[in-house]
Amino acid sequence: MKGSKNRAKQRQKVAELHEKVANQRKDFLHKLSRQIANAYTAVAIEDLNMRAMAQCLTLAKSTNDNGFGMLKTFLAYKLAEQGKQLVTIDKWYPSSKRCRYCQAINEELTLADRIWSCKCCGAELDRDINAAINIKNEGCRILGIA
Numbered sequence: 001m002k003g004s005k006n007r008a009k010q011r012q013k014v015a016e017l018h019e020k021v022a023n024q025r026k027d028f029l030h031k032l033s034r035q036i037a038n039a040y041t042a043v044a045i046e047d048l049n050m051r052a053m054a055q056c057l058t059l060a061k062s063t064n065d066n067g068f069g070m071l072k073t074f075l076a077y078k079l080a081e082q083g084k085q086l087v088t089i090d091k092w093y094p095s096s097k098r099c100r101y102c103q104a105i106n107e108e109l110t111l112a113d114r115i116w117s118c119k120c121c122g123a124e125l126d127r128d129i130n131a132a133i134n135i136k137n138e139g140c141r142i143l144g145i146a
């Protein structure tokens with residue numbers, strides 16, 4: 001009897017901790033989305049395939065709780081409140097594989113390639129910075145401010 005009472009108490013404590021962490025994350029995402037919405041006129045984000053990303057081992061921890069989905073939702077309404085725009089870039093847009101200088105596509109790029117050289121123009125590209133600039137440029141193109 002005493003054992004089951006202790007287990008119930010433990011489960012209650014774990015549930016409270018989960019709630020606390022979830023609230024802290026939500027609070028952080030509210031602050032982050034507020035900062036972004038206040039600082040920029042338009043925001044372009046990639047519409048990631050969350051399920052595919054969650055299945056990818058190294059990305060699983062950061063994506064499968066859908067913090068990104070929550071951030072996107074908060075961003076969308078906070079930008080809209082100020083008459084600003086959130087542009088979602090299609091998940092098939094080759095933001096990582098496209099060279100931001102000459103637009104050539106590197107079909108051989110893998111997730112392990114953090115820095116790569118464009119075979120077409122020879123540019124040295126940081127995977128994440130290149131992708132971010134491509135997403136920004138595509139967002140500007142969609143908004144007609146390129």
Ligand SMILES: [Zn+2]
Nearest residue numbers: 099102118121
């Ligand atoms: Zn290039």
